[in-house]
Amino acid sequence: MSFNWPKTVASVVAVSSTILMSASTIAAPSPYDARELFAPLSLPTSVSAYRNGAGKPGELYWQNxxxxxxxxxxxxxxxxxxxxxxxxxxxxxxxxxxxxxxxxxxxxxxxxxxxxxxxxxxxxxxxxxxxxxxxxxxxxxxxxxxxxxxxxxxxxxxxxxxxxxxxxxxxxxxxxxxxxxxxxxxxxxxxxxxxxxxxxxxxxxxxxxxxxxxxxxxxxxxxxxxxxxxYGTIDYTVTVPDNYYVVGSGELINPKAVLSKTEQQRLAKAKESDKTVYIRTAADAQAAVAKGSNGTRDWHFRMEHTRDVAFAASPDFIIDAARINLPDGKHSLAMSAYPPEAAGSNKWDRSTEYVKGSIEHFSQWYPYPWPAAVNLGGHGAGMEYPGIVFDGMNDKDDKLFWITAHELGHTWFPMIVGSDERRHAFMDEGFNTFIDVYASDAFNNGEFAPKRDGEYAPKGGNPVDEILPLLADAEAPSLMQPAEAVAEKYRHSVSYFKGALGLILLREQILGPDRFDPAFKAYIKTWAYKHPTPSDFFRFMESAAGEDLTWWWRGWYLNNWQLDMAVTGINAVDTKRIKGTEIHFASQQKLVMPATLRLQFKDGTSEDMRLPIEVWMNHNAPSIVLPLTKPLQSVTLDPEHKLPDANRANNTFTVK
Incomplete structure (x- = not known):
């Protein structure tokens, strides 16, 4: 998804004194209460010497x-x-x-x-x-x-x-x-x-x-x-039959002891190549299986600044790799391991290309920290570990790209930013799905964009509308519900989709990329290899981006509140205090958001302006007065359909 900050309406001086239309009334009482939405918020984790008010580790922060x-x-x-x-x-x-x-x-x-x-x-x-x-x-x-x-x-x-x-x-x-x-x-x-x-x-x-x-x-x-x-350093050795090949987290310490000279040469070439290089071919795998084993071999790996390691072993691996280009001239290695039946031009032949492209994109948030990133084609659990991810040997086309990018995206959440994903799944799956969206947009000129997840976003339609059933579900848990207490029915729609959409809306509709992106990057850098809580994230983004977001944390994260903003009327005003065109608003639900307001004039022209969140702070049914020089035909809230508004029928008011 992309964001375009709308232009503000031009300021003009003259105004017609003719009444255009009086404000309409709401048929039913509105559940919106400005005092509730904007009330002071006590976050779950208190400020202390361990975690300060700016959302950073405090002076006494410690970690074992x-x-x-x-x-x-x-x-x-x-x-x-x-x-x-x-x-x-x-x-x-x-x-x-x-x-x-x-x-x-x-x-x-x-x-x-x-x-x-x-x-x-x-x-x-x-x-x-x-x-x-x-x-x-x-x-x-x-x-x-x-x-x-x-x-x-x-x-x-x-x-x-x-x-x-x-x-x-x-x-x-x-x-x-x-x-x-x-x-x-x-x-x-x-x-x-x-x-x-x-x-x-x-x-x-x-x-x-x-x-x-x-x-x-x-x-x-x-x-x-x-x-x-x-976190710490993990040094591990895996003993397997001598015809087996092992891929694992971290750096292979003894390549000369476990790789043939040909494999060593191919590996050295891959480290200098932006194109995929085969280290072990299908023929090599077939020969290893046929040969059998005459003993065992020790594969020695080491990984620093990590919370875990994993590995895979088989005689039946095709292995290929390519160089990953990182910021500041640094490099890593993209590698794939999969059985010969997984090969194919739209299948695992492209896996290393996907690994390389994804990590190079994600590294704009924070550079990839480890010497290699491995994509394993196996059972297909779709599971992430530091430096290696387990995906499905039968995956192909867009599904293979999406699962590869998603599992590798977990490098940043929670492998680098070590949040408690057992309690706070949105800081794991939600944050990761958020960066996935932009990775799909970026890879190969959007070859697999927009990112869709079949469990909650079937192809077609507007993604912001796909959250509406969840927001309307009275039994749906909030994002703050402990991960293990969220039923499978809601796991994807809450932790993944709502968690990701919350950040997309924060970036594109509330803060804008110019404020969000530096703050989010600083959050990752500040909490790299540490243990932030949701409260730390909330405080950090407010402090770094320069915005009181109490209302957003309360409505989207601590509760599952809906959004339904409406334009209810237009009229002219001409008093000693103020003169102009008055536009009236109301909310039919408990949550409101800043929004684009499109002014359509009777002469066929239009202008967009920004309706800030402050409009909603002091009144349950607010209004604004604009100094317009020409009569309005209609006013529309969120004309480009960027917000998850439950009822778009009341977003436009037309002068009759």
Whole structure:
């Protein structure tokens, strides 16, 4: 979508004293109450020394740090993963910690897990979840067997002595294994291909829960939604059969040990090429499958400033790549991995082109931070992880571009800006869908524009009208409803579509790009690798963009209020105080917005002006007086149909 700031009406001095039309009356009482919409607003998170009134980290803001060293081995015959991890945990909080909490996401696949019982996505296949062989605590030079409690998808580690505040550090050493689900596992799965199988490995290690200034430990059971994780460095090694190829988050540390000389040469060429270069062809994949394995090979990766890693392994991969051009002359690598049956000129042959184009566009908001970005064609869960995304091998055409761009867009929300997506889905899916819209407009001169999501926006029609049923639904949750408490019926329409449309309206109709864009970029930079709340975002945008947006947060985010503004009359006024043409307005719903007002004159000319939000602040049925030199034929609110107005029939008033 694009934005054109309308021109303001010319100021003129003469006015006709003839009455054009008296203001009409509203048949039914209006629910609009200016005192309610513009009342002072107490945001959910208070200002403190940790988070200040400008929406920035305060002088005492703190955040704990988690570094991981992971060793993972896949047994392809039994389809099990065996892991050893060492977690280095740094407690930067002002609190000493008597216990630590970890997330055991694989336990969601247990038959009696809360996720299995409560989820709307019912499953009939299960695993035994994590099998924890041992947990040890390494603290102040001593090693202690850990006292643990496993409850559903959480593990509590009781410490032998409290971990000191403000920099206390310890290590946890955990030995574990688990059965890898089939494709019914969704985000982590073993996916069959025509010639072999793909191991799609996410949530493959116990991960530390977040401890922050908002809720202490974030240790709610995992029910299969999203994540909230701490940042650090993750060093991981994956052991697989020697005919397997591994793609994963971060930088491949040992390419000479795992790639052939030909593959190394092709990879070096790809790093210098704006066109896709094949590192591993369909013939190479076929030969690897036919060869079988004679042993194992270790693939070593490392990723900094990350909250997570994931990887995929298969002998049946085509691998291609190209250079990503970033701001300030920097570069990264776009890479795709997919089985031969996914290849095709309108299919995965173009994946790397999509990765490159999307990331180059998104980097205008904040530069892509990692050495590579991988698009995996596998089961098709449509799921994002830092540096790698899991998409569908059968995707093609516009769907493949849209899913690629969307999942990669999550790099910025919530991989860089680390909001709590388990509580605040709109800061994850909504923000990401917002930047998607413009990425579709930009890619290849709008080849796949406008972005549409089949679940809530069928082709055709005006996108702003597609939100109207949701706004009219008395049972629809607000954007502030915790993500896991939003029914599947509303998940897309609320978190994705309404969340994105809220930012589009803020950018294009309320602030304008000249104020919105610098503020939004500054927000990303300020909160990169940190944990903002919705209140931080609200305060930041107000402060940085220079606008009191209390009414917008209240109506669109904290509530699910509708918009229905009307022009109710036109008349001439000529008094000692004022002289001109008076235009009357009313609202049939609780929310109002600034809008373009088109003045159509009887001589066939027209002019546009801006009706600011201040018009609505002091009166429930406001009016304005304009010094016009010629008679009006009609007045129309929002003539270009940019606002989600519930009833456009009352947007125009025509003089009879």
């Amino acid at each position: 740090k988690v570094d991981y060293n992971l060793q993972a081995r896949i047994d392809i015959d039994t389809q099990q993963l065996h892991g050893e991890e060492v977690i280095t945990y740094t407690n930067n909080s002002p609190d000493q910690l008597e216990q630590l909490w970890l997330q055991l996401d694989q336990n969601m696949y247990q038959k009696d897990s809360r996720a299995s019982i409560a989820s709307e996505w019912h499953r009939s296949q299960f695993t035994d979840g994590y099998q924890i062989a041992s947990v040890e605590v390494l603290y102040r030079g001593k090693t202690y067997p850990a006292e643990i409690l496993i409850d559903d998808t959480r593990m509590r580690v009781s410490l032998p002595q409290p971990l000191a505040a403000k920099g206390g550090k310890l290590q946890l050493k955990i030995s574990y294994s688990y059965q890898i689900p089939g494709t019914w596992g969704g985000r982590t799965a073993v996916t069959p291909t025509q010639n072999s199988k793909i191991f799609e490995m996410a949530q493959f290690y116990p991960r530390m829960a977040v401890y922050d200034d908002q809720h202490g430990w974030h240790n709610n059971p995992y029910v299969g939604s999203e994540f909230y994780l701490e």
